Amino acid sequence: MQVLKEHRERQQKLLPLFSPELRATRMAFAKGIWDLFLVFTVVFWVSISFLYGAGYDTMRHIKEATLIFRNFDNSQTAQDLSSAIITAFKDPAVPLLKDYTGSDSYQSIDAIKDAVWRGDAWGAIYVNDGFGERLERALAQGADYDPKSAVTVVTEESRHYFKVMMVNKGAQTALSELEGVFAQQVFAQLASAEGANTTSIIENANSAALVTPYSYTIDNIAPYHFDMSMYILSVTLSLCMVVGSFIPSNMWKSIEEPFFKQVRIPQIIALRAFINIVWAMFICVQATGIVFVFHGPTWSPTVGDFFAIFAIFLLNTLAFTFFIDCMQNWVHPRFLLGGYFTTLFVNISAAIFGAELNNHFFRIYYALPFHSSGLMLRTLLTDGSYNKLDFAIPINILWSLFWWTISSFLIARKARLVYAGKMLMSNVPPPQPQPQPQPTAAAQEKSAPHTELQSASHESEYASSTTGSPGSTPSGSHTDISSRMDQQRDRRRTESEVSDIEIEDM
Numbered sequence: 001m002q003v004l005k006e007h008r009e010r011q012q013k014l015l016p017l018f019s020p021e022l023r024a025t026r027m028a029f030a031k032g033i034w035d036l037f038l039v040f041t042v043v044f045w046v047s048i049s050f051l052y053g054a055g056y057d058t059m060r061h062i063k064e065a066t067l068i069f070r071n072f073d074n075s076q077t078a079q080d081l082s083s084a085i086i087t088a089f090k091d092p093a094v095p096l097l098k099d100y101t102g103s104d105s106y107q108s109i110d111a112i113k114d115a116v117w118r119g120d121a122w123g124a125i126y127v128n129d130g131f132g133e134r135l136e137r138a139l140a141q142g143a144d145y146d147p148k149s150a151v152t153v154v155t156e157e158s159r160h161y162f163k164v165m166m167v168n169k170g171a172q173t174a175l176s177e178l179e180g181v182f183a184q185q186v187f188a189q190l191a192s193a194e195g196a197n198t199t200s201i202i203e204n205a206n207s208a209a210l211v212t213p214y215s216y217t218i219d220n221i222a223p224y225h226f227d228m229s230m231y232i233l234s235v236t237l238s239l240c241m242v243v244g245s246f247i248p249s250n251m252w253k254s255i256e257e258p259f260f261k262q263v264r265i266p267q268i269i270a271l272r273a274f275i276n277i278v279w280a281m282f283i284c285v286q287a288t289g290i291v292f293v294f295h296g297p298t299w300s301p302t303v304g305d306f307f308a309i310f311a312i313f314l315l316n317t318l319a320f321t322f323f324i325d326c327m328q329n330w331v332h333p334r335f336l337l338g339g340y341f342t343t344l345f346v347n348i349s350a351a352i353f354g355a356e357l358n359n360h361f362f363r364i365y366y367a368l369p370f371h372s373s374g375l376m377l378r379t380l381l382t383d384g385s386y387n388k389l390d391f392a393i394p395i396n397i398l399w400s401l402f403w404w405t406i407s408s409f410l411i412a413r414k415a416r417l418v419y420a421g422k423m424l425m426s427n428v429p430p431p432q433p434q435p436q437p438q439p440t441a442a443a444q445e446k447s448a449p450h451t452e453l454q455s456a457s458h459e460s461e462y463a464s465s466t467t468g469s470p471g472s473t474p475s476g477s478h479t480d481i482s483s484r485m486d487q488q489r490d491r492r493r494t495e496s497e498v499s500d501i502e503i504e505d506m
Contacts, residue, residue, distance in 0.1 A: 046346070053359060054359075055162070061359075062093065116154050142204060146208075151215070168218075236287050236313070240313050312380070321400075329407060
């Protein structure tokens with residue numbers, strides 16, 4: 001019962017939520033909720049805009065995807081097919097086709113494949129040598145004929161999986177729609193020949209060549225490990241970014257103020273950079289090991305691949321580590337978490353959707369670390385195709401150096417403010433006044449004789465001061481007594497301070 005009674009008494013002392021005394025607290029709480037609402041609303045719309053805007057309606061820019069075309073067959077049938085293909089690719093919904101037939105460029109199939117491999121073109125279409133002669137024999141003599149040997153489509157998925165799929169779909173759709181049209185054109189030419197009739201044409205021709213005089217074969221020179229790459233881009237890079245950059249940056253919050261007051265600023269900057277780099281290396285080694293364990297059957301990594309992936313992870317993590325350092329020394333803590341999420345979502349959308357064939361605003365993805373890391377990973381997973389390492393590596397290095405330089409200036413500025421007493425770290429409570437230490441028993445016993453002697457001397461001085469001389473007047477003796485009492489009080493105060501200092505030294 002006593003416990004319940006005490007509980008009721010405590011409850012009676014508490015205030016209701018809408019009590020007038022809590023008005024200031026309620027207003028502060030409402031303001032904090034409103035600030036969070038604004039911050040995360042901005043984060044939501046920025047993230048959604050980048051995630052959807054980067055991949056929205058890229059068909060509007062499909063003509064920016066270039067395909068190489070060349071006819072290696074000089075027959076009239078091949079020339080007719082080439083004219084039909086070039087006409088079909090004038091459609092605004094298909095990639096841009098550039099005809100190099102008769103040009104000094106791309107005179108061999110190997111040269112065409114090499115151009116696609118390097119990324120000079122999104123793909124290539126060429127008419128195989130001997131196509132016209134094989135088709136004519138099949139139509140006139142019924143010889144064996146494979147329609148897919150007529151045209152070859154060269155593609156590579158490493159440039160960007162989603163965008164290459166779209167380009168390939170446009171090209172294949174145009175070629176597929178042309179098959180029926182070209183079949184009608186070939187049959188009309190056979191029927192217009194002198195002495196030809198439908199019955200004789202059907203009896204003599206190979207049925208496959210007559211129904212489908214041409215088709216195409218796809219030659220994917222750089223198969224893309226889509227599952228593996230998406231796993232690395234969307235999961236591993238994100239975790240390396242979060243764990244590798246957020247944790248050391250938050251760790252510094254608890255130790256930077258004492259360092260600011262006791263260590264030189266250049267040494268603080270160097271130590272902070274060293275810890276960030278070591279921590280990033282530690283995290284990236286583990287992430288690389290996880291990737292190798294779960295690499296799957298579609299990819300057989302080597303020792304060189306291990307160090308390459310580790311280097312990609314490390315560059316990406318360092319770029320974000322020093323960026324987060326800048327945010328923590330620059331941005332208000334209320335907006336820090338929003339900045340984290342926005343940065344993460346924008347970079348993930350850059351890695352997944354890429355920068356090519358996007359709206360021109362989203363070409364800023366070329367300057368983001370995740371996009372550069374994605375280019376390096378695609379080059380690695382496809383054994384070197386679409387090699388943009390000379391572009392991607394400097395981007396991440398420049399990001400790291402740029403943010404490290406800015407963070408160094410910000411750290412130095414904060415250190416000067418803390419040292420001058422103009423700034424107190426929000427996470428470190430202000431120093432509390434320390435209570436005076438109580439003297440120990442031994443110190444009291446040691447100081448006791450000294451105190452007794454002092455009191456005795458004070459009493460004797462006071463007694464002598466109160467005994468006036470025979471010739472002194474009452475007023476004069478009263479003045480002398482008052483002055484002497486003031487002197488004694490001053491002397492006692494000084495001796496008390498000295499004794500306190502001696503006790504503290506003991």
